[in-house]
Amino acid sequence: MSKVLIVEDEPKLASLVADYLKAAGYEAHCIENGLEAIPWVKGNQPDLIVLDLMLPGRSGLEICKELRTFSDVPVIMVTARVEEVDRLIGLEVGADDYLCKPFSVRELVARVKALLRRPRVAAAAPAGLAIDEEKHQVSLDGKVLDLTPVEFRLLAALVAAPGRVFSRDGLLEKLYADHRVVTDRTVDAHVKNLRRKLEEIRPGADLVRSIYGVGYKLEL
Amino acid sequence: MSKVLIVEDEPKLASLVADYLKAAGYEAHCIENGLEAIPWVKGNQPDLIVLDLMLPGRSGLEICKELRTFSDVPVIMVTARVEEVDRLIGLEVGADDYLCKPFSVRELVARVKALLRRPRVAAAAPAGLAIDEEKHQVSLDGKVLDLTPVEFRLLAALVAAPGRVFSRDGLLEKLYADHRVVTDRTVDAHVKNLRRKLEEIRPGADLVRSIYGVGYKLEL
């Protein structure tokens, strides 16, 4: 269950929003004072924050700025002011969305849902895949893979940034220290072999994906 | 010091406005003929433009449309006509503000100040649209879009400056690294496909808009 923090100085509005969020299946916490926001976030790690712009203690802008120094938790800004500049400033300090009062609580909940659905940028290697540079050894689901040197470097290059797409040329650069001239299709050949060995251990894995017209990436 | 261009066919009014702007600390230039406007802008890069709707040579609307194909400089439209439709049309082609004659010059200067004070940050992408260049992945409302390479580059080009209108030729330049010769209509085809995929996720979205006679833009 996702945890949502509401920083809002109007208690009635805050509890109204909290109720709606709870009804939508979220865990909602309210804070009325801007000064308490940052410590609470550090202690409780919410998955999303609804932040009022005008607050006693500290302004929402300040809070958002400081938030962004240590977290990329989604933030929805709420304000009474309706000027375009507000919107721009809000997004500039790192808010993910913006809403003007008076707003429909339904609308707010919809945006909360949208932001929480958004794929979180997590740069972790796929579960079960362990790569040991020193031993020059890779294991999937505990089983050691018998990879050739090129296959190992290929997999290592992909693991370095899981999810990111590498062009064939980009991969060739990483595969060979010298700048030998090699065909793009060579990458395909190694990918083929690498895939075969991965599938032996985890059938239907599809860990190495091809992005049509672009290159290859490691599936998260 | 900010540079302001005044495109206005009544010399007396033009110089009056120019005087006020200079008194307010701006650099002001006057042009009387609509045909000279675009070349002057390209050559002198003003920070703001005061544009009369009725001009000898070219209408202010035409000028504004073409302006928006290569610049997002703030534009204040000025007109003798007072109808609401004018205002709508003016804003549709990309003007930032609108003023009807007769107007107080003091009022105009105030609006110039307001627009120049406005933080010139890149406008944010439409809410819910996230584009990840590295992963070569686009998501709308949390759902990942399956785009072809050209569609991806097309959307990325539009997202780079949301709200700004891109001509088809301009888009083709951004779409292909090589300078292959492609018909303008090709852009239409890709826009069609892109729209279809966007609408699958958010029906009635209308995110990619066509500006008649100019090109395409991303709706904010």
Place this chain on the structure above:
DNA sequence: GGGAAATATGAAGAACTCGTGAAACCAACG
């Protein structure tokens, strides 16, 4: 409203990409 220009759409062939197996190549080793 009517005509001209611009845009939207659907269909189809051309062009491109990718996966694959087979073959050529190469270096190391017995």
Place this chain on the structure above:
DNA sequence: CGTTGGTTTCACGAGTTCTTCATATTTCCC
């Protein structure tokens, strides 16, 4: 010198994407 395992290239087929063209539909301007 032949074998072996690894690497690279090649060529083909299947599938996808790109581009164009012809045909609606919309928009603009008079």
